[in-house]
Amino acid sequence: MITESNIRIHELIGLKVKVAKSLSLAYQGIRGIVADETKNTILIRTRGGEKRIPKKGCIFVFQLPGGRKAEVDGNTIAYRPFDRPKKLR
Numbered sequence: 001m002i003t004e005s006n007i008r009i010h011e012l013i014g015l016k017v018k019v020a021k022s023l024s025l026a027y028q029g030i031r032g033i034v035a036d037e038t039k040n041t042i043l044i045r046t047r048g049g050e051k052r053i054p055k056k057g058c059i060f061v062f063q064l065p066g067g068r069k070a071e072v073d074g075n076t077i078a079y080r081p082f083d084r085p086k087k088l089r
Contacts (some may be wrong), residue, residue: 004070007062008077009085012037016063017044020071025058034062037078 002010018031030053032046041052042060055074062070079087 002064004064004068005063007070007072008088011081012042012062012077017042018061019044019058020061021059022053027053027058037081039083040078041076042074044081 002015012034013036015034017034019027019029022028029051030044030046030051032044032053033063034042035045035050040056040071041054044051044053055078058074060074062072064070076088077084
């Protein structure tokens, strides 16, 4: 089960997300569903198409099952998805 405390090691694909803050104003406020993830980026499916957002320099707010929300600093998840559990434990 995904919680606020363990989201950094979980799969992000399929979660609703919003870019709450970004060093680049062009990314700030983008919201949608995580469609894909690489080491350095998150691909968000929005109403206007897909947007590739860098993890570093962004603060993301993920909507968790049950309506809870988790704020995640992109710098802390800038690993390949399958490496995150090993690196962050």
